[in-house]
Amino acid sequence: xxxxxxxxxxxxxxxxxxxxxxxxxxxxxxxxxxxxxxxxxxxxxxxxxxxxxxxxxxxxxxxxxxxxxxxxxxxxxxxxxxxxxxxxxxxxxxxxxxxxxxxxxxxxxxxxxxxxxxxxxxxxxxxxxxxxxxxxxxxxxxxxxxxxxxxxxxxxxxxxxxxxxxxxxxxxxxxxxxxxxxxxxxxxxxxxxxxxxxxxxxxxxxxxxxxxxxxxxxx
Numbered sequence: 001x002x003x004x005x006x007x008x009x010x011x012x013x014x015x016x017x018x019x020x021x022x023x024x025x026x027x028x029x030x031x032x033x034x035x036x037x038x039x040x041x042x043x044x045x046x047x048x049x050x051x052x053x054x055x056x057x058x059x060x061x062x063x064x065x066x067x068x069x070x071x072x073x074x075x076x077x078x079x080x081x082x083x084x085x086x087x088x089x090x091x092x093x094x095x096x097x098x099x100x101x102x103x104x105x106x107x108x109x110x111x112x113x114x115x116x117x118x119x120x121x122x123x124x125x126x127x128x129x130x131x132x133x134x135x136x137x138x139x140x141x142x143x144x145x146x147x148x149x150x151x152x153x154x155x156x157x158x159x160x161x162x163x164x165x166x167x168x169x170x171x172x173x174x175x176x177x178x179x180x181x182x183x184x185x186x187x188x189x190x191x192x193x194x195x196x197x198x199x200x201x202x203x204x205x206x207x208x209x210x211x212x213x214x215x216x217x218x219x
Contacts (some may be wrong), residue, residue: 002125011070012025015040016037019157022162024192025033026117027190027192028191028192028193031191031192032191033053033055033191034055034056034130035051035053035055035095035096035104035187035189036050036052036055036065036093036094037051037093037094037096037100037107037136037139038050038051038052038091038093038103038132039091039092039094039118039125039133039134039135039136040080040081040084040134040205041084041132041134042080042083042084042113045132046114046115046116047116047118047119048084048116049121049123050079050080050107050108050117051105051107052067052081052135054067054068054069054158055067055068058162062164062165063168064162064163065143065145065163065165066094066160066161067093067160067163067164068160069082069085069161070157070158070159071149071156071157071203082159082161083090083159084133084176085147085150085163086150087131088131088149089131089146090133090145091131091133091163091192092112092128092131092133092135092138092142092145092174093163094135094136094142094143094145095139095140095141095142095187096139096142097139097187097188098103098186098187098188099186099214100138101188101196102105103121103123103138105196107215110201118134118136121139123219124136124137125137128142128144129144129147129167131144131145133201140170140171141169141170141171141174141185142168142169143165143166143167143168143169144165144166144167144168144169145163145165145166146164146166147161148162148163148164150162166194171177176197182199182202183185183199185194186198187199193194
């Protein structure tokens with residue numbers, strides 16, 4: 001493949017970006033994105049389920065996850081998941097897989113606040129040990145979280161919810177007591193537009209810096 005030339009690029013300056021254009025560029029460029037399939041509980045005990053793909057781990061000591069939840073497009077209202085996290089300071093991140101992709105996708109509908117997505121979609125649930133929000137039984141990895149902080153970003157459209165993982169629930173089908181096998185887990189990730197992806201081809205290279213525990217690092 002020929003090396004690209006400067007004239008082969010289009011430059012989009014940040015001061016020319018509105019929210020919609022910035023979103024479209026980011027979700028097209030930052031791929032693939034892991035999906036946090038989040039369960040929360042509202043004050044009436046209803047279980048809310050929704051997927052979010054602006055998500056990753058952000059700390060290891062203690063283990064912490066962060067998920068960005070934007071205000072709802074159109075009316076700018078806070079989403080049910082965000083409201084429940086702020087009120088209860090608890091949530092569960094379930095890993096979405098190829099086997100659960102359809103249910104995960106359907107849970108993205110904007111159901112009314114008084115409708116439980118778990119009930120509407122017939123999702124089997126398991127009780128958590130430390131938080132009120134239940135776990136999705138069909139997910140092979142479920143992480144109970146307590147809210148550490150909520151950070152409003154930019155112009156106020158986005159808030160980053162950072163949670164400490166207080167318990168990992170790992171299916172024996174993907175966890176051998178030492179590591180999680182991503183290929184057995186078969187997670188799905190988000191691309192731009194209406195597209196998802198699986199793992200596809202997996203490439204092996206020894207890690208050149210020693211991570212905590214040293215797993216996979218080169219001597």
